[in-house]
Amino acid sequence: MKRATLFLTFILLPLLMSCIEPEQATGDHLAPYKQSLLPASQGDIAPLGEIPRYRITVRLDAEALTLTGRQQVFYTNNEGNKLGEVYFRLYPNLPQFGGQMQVQRAIVGARDTLFTYEAGNTALKLPLTPSLLPGEKLQIELDFTVQVPHAEDDEPHLFGLSQGILSLPNFYPMLAVHEAAGWHLDVAPEFSDAVFSEVALYEVSITAPLDMMVVTSGSALETQPNPDDGTQTVYCVGGPMRDFSLMMSREFQVASTTAYSTTVNSYYLPPDASSGQAVLQHAAAALRAYSDAFGPYPFAEFDVVEAPLGNSAMEYPGLILIGTDLYRKRADAREFLVVHEVGHQWWYSLVGNDAVNHPWLDEGLTEYSVYVYNQMIHSGDAADELVESRWLIPYQVAVGKGLDAAADQSSLAFSEENYEYIVYAKGALFFHALHQAVGDQVYLAIMREYLQQYKHGIATPADFLRLAEAVSGQDLDPIYLEWVLTVR
Numbered sequence: 165m166k167r168a169t170l171f172l173t174f175i176l177l178p179l180l181m182s183c184i185e186p187e188q189a190t191g192d193h194l195a196p197y198k199q200s201l202l203p204a205s206q207g208d209i210a211p212l213g214e215i216p217r218y219r220i221t222v223r224l225d226a227e228a229l230t231l232t233g234r235q236q237v238f239y240t241n242n243e244g245n246k247l248g249e250v251y252f253r254l255y256p257n258l259p260q261f262g263g264q265m266q267v268q269r270a271i272v273g274a275r276d277t278l279f280t281y282e283a284g285n286t287a288l289k290l291p292l293t294p295s296l297l298p299g300e301k302l303q304i305e306l307d308f309t310v311q312v313p314h315a316e317d318d319e320p321h322l323f324g325l326s327q328g329i330l331s332l333p334n335f336y337p338m339l340a341v342h343e344a345a346g347w348h349l350d351v352a353p354e355f356s357d358a359v360f361s362e363v364a365l366y367e368v369s370i371t372a373p374l375d376m377m378v379v380t381s382g383s384a385l386e387t388q389p390n391p392d393d394g395t396q397t398v399y400c401v402g403g404p405m406r407d408f409s410l411m412m413s414r415e416f417q418v419a420s421t422t423a424y425s426t427t428v429n430s431y432y433l434p435p436d437a438s439s440g441q442a443v444l445q446h447a448a449a450a451l452r453a454y455s456d457a458f459g460p461y462p463f464a465e466f467d468v469v470e471a472p473l474g475n476s477a478m479e480y481p482g483l484i485l486i487g488t489d490l491y492r493k494r495a496d497a498r499e500f501l502v503v504h505e506v507g508h509q510w511w512y513s514l515v516g517n518d519a520v521n522h523p524w525l526d527e528g529l530t531e532y533s534v535y536v537y538n539q540m541i542h543s544g545d546a547a548d549e550l551v552e553s554r555w556l557i558p559y560q561v562a563v564g565k566g567l568d569a570a571a572d573q574s575s576l577a578f579s580e581e582n583y584e585y586i587v588y589a590k591g592a593l594f595f596h597a598l599h600q601a602v603g604d605q606v607y608l609a610i611m612r613e614y615l616q617q618y619k620h621g622i623a624t625p626a627d628f629l630r631l632a633e634a635v636s637g638q639d640l641d642p643i644y645l646e647w648v649l650t651v652r
């Protein structure tokens with residue numbers, strides 16, 4: 165649970181109160197973040213080198229529905245070339261998010277810096293003068309505000325207030341991904357996932373009304389009431405994480421269990437207590453199954469949060485959102501969707517990929533991982549049933565309608581009509597064909613090696629194919645051609 169775990173140490177309190185560098189206070193600048201990891205995974209951070217560190221302080225005005233934040237980012241140029249600028253993504257400004265995020269002030273190094281908005285106000289460009297050389301470090305401070313939308317009639321909303329739930333994923337300016345071709349500033353269509361990011365370390369302090377349950381990625385180390393104004397400040401850490409998500413509600417109730425050593429929490433609205441328990445059990449079962457099959461889930465906490473998402477669900481590192489309909493009227497789809505989102509903890513969160521330009525890679529693999537879960541938790545027949553009902557028949561319907569397309573394309577190349585059929589169903593059928601070709605043992609060996617080689621990094625479809633061929637010793641081009649590239 166995010167607020168009740170009181171882990172206050174004499175080391176952390178000074179960090180919260182002042183803005184000194186962690187290493188000056190502790191001698192181990194990784195110490196705060198390690199607390200969000202299970203002991204066996206705490207050694208994962210150091211080998212990653214100088215990954216970005218965010219220190220975010222944000223305050224919610226629950227009446228005005230505004231977030232006011234300040235974030236410091238400790239950034240190292242890990243690229244092979246000098247950088248003349250750095251970009252942050254302002255995802256709340258996407259039309260499908262419906263928020264309004266503005267940056268009031270940017271300080272780069274010690275200097276006030278003029279910035280510009282790009283990509284439909286979803287990107288903030290900060291020029292760097294002089295350029296940042298490879299290996300050089302930079303401190304960037306941004307003051308920002310977010311006007312949070314209030315959904316009419318409690319309509320489903322990924323970002324905003326609806327059904328008494330404040331859903332605030334991607335609430336802060338996020339560093340864009342830089343690769344050899346430049347900065348990724350894609351604007352994804354509404355029906356697909358928008359966020360592409362690299363892992364970072366997070367310290368986040370959230371101030372909100374005292375009666376608000378605050379749920380985040382990572383672990384809450386301290387909750388401090390502020391008697392003067394009826395608020396509380398929740399201090400959280402997380403990392404290495406690809407994103408840091410935030411959910412709040414005055415109405416959340418919580419049920420908890422463990423999956424191996426991870427604390428699993430299910431947050432739900434009061435009418436949904438029994439479904440909230442069912443969701444908790446599905447999530448814990450999937451965390452255990454995937455830890456056994458692919459490699460351990462590294463974080464100390466995992467949260468499943470009821471969200472105003474209708475009958476859909478969404479993944480973030482250490483935290484998934486499950487739509488209210490799945491608690492109330494779509495029990496038939498509940499287990500599948502919970503297990504799908506848990507699968508994203510491996511395929512998206514731990515092993516990242518460009519979810520805008522290659523969405524099939526994480527969606528197809530996450531979707532197909534439910535086959536492995538069914539084999540382990542239910543039966544081989546239950547797994548085979550999924551192939552027919554969830555992927556093969558829907559895909560054949562799409563082919564019949566003339567909606568087929570190559571799976572490995574940008575989400576911008578699809579329509580709302582064929583996106584799920586191709587990215588999810590056809591993508592899953594590629595992994596099924598691979599599984600059939602190499603058998604259970606080699607298939608799982610491929611998954612474990614994929615996790616091992618790309619954990620906390622970014623993989624491409626070509627990386628996956630190369631690795632699968634190396635582990636299996638088979639030429640997999642024919643399967644890749646048939647399910648990823650061919651259009652029927």
Ligand SMILES: [Zn+2]
Pocket residue numbers: 479504508527530
């Ligand atoms: Zn998914």
